[in-house]
Amino acid sequence: DAGVTQSPTHLIKTRGQQVTLRCSPKSGHDTVSWYQQALGQGPQFIFQYYEEEERQRGNFPDRFSGHQFPNYSSELNVNALLLGDSALYLCASSLTGTASYEQYFGPGTRLTVT
Amino acid sequence: KQEVTQIPAALSVPEGENLVLNCSFTDSAIYNLQWFRQDPGKGLTSLLLIQSSQREQTSGRLNASLDKSSGRSTLYIAASQPGDSATYLCAVTTDSWGKLQFGAGTQVVVTP
Numbered sequence: 410d411a412g413v414t415q416s417p418t419h420l421i422k423t424r425g426q427q428v429t430l431r432c433s434p435k436s437g438h439d440t441v442s443w444y445q446q447a448l449g450q451g452p453q454f455i456f457q458y459y460e461e462e463e464r465q466r467g468n469f470p471d472r473f474s475g476h477q478f479p480n481y482s483s484e485l486n487v488n489a490l491l492l493g494d495s496a497l498y499l500c501a502s503s504l505t506g507t508a509s510y511e512q513y514f515g516p517g518t519r520l521t522v523t
Numbered sequence: 524k525q526e527v528t529q530i531p532a533a534l535s536v537p538e539g540e541n542l543v544l545n546c547s548f549t550d551s552a553i554y555n556l557q558w559f560r561q562d563p564g565k566g567l568t569s570l571l572l573i574q575s576s577q578r579e580q581t582s583g584r585l586n587a588s589l590d591k592s593s594g595r596s597t598l599y600i601a602a603s604q605p606g607d608s609a610t611y612l613c614a615v616t617t618d619s620w621g622k623l624q625f626g627a628g629t630q631v632v633v634t635p
Contacts, residue, residue: 415566440621451527451612451625452567464620499566503621510554510621516566 411436413502413515421521422490430485430518434502440464441483442512443475444499452499458483459505487520495522525550525617529626537634542600544629546613551591554616558587558598561610561628570611571598603633 414433422428434441440459444452454467458477472488481502487494497519501512526549536542546556555574559567573580573589573596580587584601600607610630614623 442621442623444623449627451614451627452623454622454624457620457622459620465618465622497564501623505620510616510619511557511569511572512616512621512623513569514559514567519564 413500413513415498415500415515415518417518418516419519419521421523423523424490424492426490427486427488428490428520430487430498430500430520431482432485432500432502432515433482434500435513438502438504438513439481440503440505441477441481442501442503443483443485444501445469446497446499446517448496455485490522492522495520525553525615525624527613527615527624527626529611529613529629531629532627533630533632535632535634536603538603538605540603542598542603542607542631542633544598544600544611544613544631546596546598546626548594548596548615548624550617551594552617553591554619554621556587556589556596557614557616557623558585558596559612559614561612563610567612603631605633605635607631608633 442457443455446452456466497517500515558570571587586599610628612628614625
């Protein structure tokens, strides 16, 4: 049973560019959440997708957008990259409606903005 | 607004000692609390999940307790080993859709 997968593993971009990160949820899961983790800090909630719609969003600007596909996989897009966007981006999947609310995390994508 | 705090930020112990990691949260209206392990530059590995109705959860050398009324959780790791060196994060689930609020983590070093 494949867990949560993310691609790419590492990415280097220049200020002002755009980037797309990808996530495939654990088999059987229908909900994908994205988190940003800056160095030395805990992950911060960006947004969550369910039934191909953004269900809730954290305190992140509109430069951060996403998408969920019919197979439940998801993309995170960041436009007009800033140096401060350099971080580890984590994807978590879960199954809505279960009593445990447990989140399963992928290995992350390390984004470096120069 | 929910805030999660982990103290200390860093901890170094000799091999064989027991580890005690603390997590506190300001709003007791949580759905559950999870403890994660993170190795440098890697993703999160779930260690234990305690439902809001539970008081503790155990897995091998790991034991986590939860006191919702006081807003505290403690992770105990018995007989620490160098392989336990990592950053340990606690997170509370703040809504029915599973949104997590994390602490900043405790960086643990176990010396041989």
